[in-house]
Amino acid sequence: MKPAALNFFDKVYEVAKLIPYGRVTSYGAIATYLGAAQSARMVGYAINGSTGKDVPAHRVVNRKGLLTGKHHFDGTNLMQQLLENEGIEVIDNQIQDFEKVFWNPSKEL
DNA sequence: CTCTTGACTGAGG
């Protein structure tokens, strides 16, 4: 058996892994790409289980470019540090030039 | 089976 929900999670992981270096995307963008634009929360739910895997969860933020999920990381500023390490300027959990580093899977992929 | 919670988003006040 193969629950559809598992497929959805797997899809999220796939897309998250495909995020280019120095780029970020939003939950809604991934959800739309998967055909579940109304299930943006599910993307976050899936990413929640991706932490600790090969999935760069730090590259996935909400539509405002805000690091809403930083609380799920070990450190307090770990997520921010990871993004800055890729050349993305992050100030107070807010990604600077979000539109420039934004990666849309529906168009770029 | 029902209720609550959640890494979201868009619209309205």
Added chain:
DNA sequence: GCCTCAGCCAAGA
């Protein structure tokens, strides 16, 4: 410009 409400779906208690 900030806060609140409603909609959406899935998993855990």
